[in-house]
Each structure stands twice: as C-alpha cells, then as structure tokens.
Amino acid sequence: MRANYIEELTSWEQGFSFYSEVSVRFSETDMYGHLNNTVTFAYFEYARIEFFKHVQLMNDWLDPKGTTIPVVADLQCDYIKQVFFDEKLRIYVKVNSIGSSSVDIHYMAKNEKDEIVFTGRGSVVQIERLTGKASRWSDKDKEVFQN
Known part of the structure; x- marks a missing residue:
C-alpha cells in the first residue's frame, strides 16, 4: 500500500466497523467496464452520510433551524x-x-472476496451556516466520533 495515511495496514483495517454497501451500476463504469475513477468520491459521500446518520449528527445538520453544517475540506x-x-x-x-472543528475520516472499500479495492481519507469541517466560519465540535459531538 502506498497511501501515506496508512501506517500499518492490518491494524488500520481492523479499526473499521461501520460500512455501507453499494453495487457498481453500469452508468458508473467506463468503456472498458471499469469503475470510473470519479465515482469513488460519490461512494465516500454516501458512506460518510450514512455514518453521520448512524451517529445521529445528520439530524442537527438537516434541521432548517440548525446553525451548523458539514463541508468537505479535502x-x-x-x-x-x-x-x-x-x-x-x-x-x-x-x-x-x-x-x-474538523474530523479526519478514513475510508476502505472491499469487494465480495474481502479484498481491499480502494482506500481514502478526507477532512470534514463543521461551519456556521450563516457566516461560513469554522464551528467547534461540542463535547457530545466529540464523544460520538470517539465511539
């Protein structure tokens, strides 16, 4: 593995428990039948949102009266x-x-043979909806992320 965010593959891999399942659609492939390289980012988004729903952070962010939203920084x-x-x-x-006010998230995709097919990482920053400025995580949010 050449990903600089993975120090040791076995322990990194064992740190995952939450996942979402996807099926590669025909429209997501190129003329050779390979998954298009841009689609992996849509898969990351889908799984990230499902994860945020799972830890119940999306409720606050989707509330029309809410004051904060998450944005992808990288x-x-x-x-x-x-x-x-x-x-x-x-x-x-x-x-x-x-x-x-940020969280570094790692991703790992596995096929039906349990082989790692791609990995990733990214930062999500919580910002104030009105000002666009970073908004600190609450203690409750930090606890949710650590569980």
Missing part, C-alpha cells in the same frame, strides 16, 4: 484493485482524528 482516494460493473462493495468509514 478528499483523496488511492486505487488498489480494479472494480467492475455489478460488483458489490462495502464502503467502510471510521474517524481517524478529531480537531476543534
């Missing part, structure tokens, strides 16, 4: 194995580290 993907039309993937999500 996102990267490292491709390990080819992925093809109609494959079933599990997109794993975990919190790697928590800052005062």
Whole structure:
C-alpha cells in the first residue's frame, strides 16, 4: 500500500466497523467496464452520510433551524484493485482524528472476496451556516466520533 495515511495496514483495517454497501451500476463504469475513477468520491459521500446518520449528527445538520453544517475540506482516494460493473462493495468509514472543528475520516472499500479495492481519507469541517466560519465540535459531538 502506498497511501501515506496508512501506517500499518492490518491494524488500520481492523479499526473499521461501520460500512455501507453499494453495487457498481453500469452508468458508473467506463468503456472498458471499469469503475470510473470519479465515482469513488460519490461512494465516500454516501458512506460518510450514512455514518453521520448512524451517529445521529445528520439530524442537527438537516434541521432548517440548525446553525451548523458539514463541508468537505479535502478528499483523496488511492486505487488498489480494479472494480467492475455489478460488483458489490462495502464502503467502510471510521474517524481517524478529531480537531476543534474538523474530523479526519478514513475510508476502505472491499469487494465480495474481502479484498481491499480502494482506500481514502478526507477532512470534514463543521461551519456556521450563516457566516461560513469554522464551528467547534461540542463535547457530545466529540464523544460520538470517539465511539
């Protein structure tokens, strides 16, 4: 593995528990039947939102009277194995580290053979809806991320 955010693969892989499942649609492939390289970011988004729903953070962010929203600050993907039309993937999500208003999230995609096919990481920042300025995580939010 060449991803600089993975120090030791086995322990990194064992740190994941939450995942969402996706099936590679025909429209997500190129003329060779490979998963298009831009689609992995949509898979990360889907799994990240499902994770945020799971830890009940989306409720606050979707509240029309809410004052904060999450934004993606950066996102990267490292491709390990080819992925093809109609494959079933599990997109794993975990919190790697928590800052005062940001969270570093790691991703791991596995195929039906339990092989890692791509990995990724990205930062999400919580901002004030009206000002666009960073908004600190509450103690409750930090606790949710650590569980």
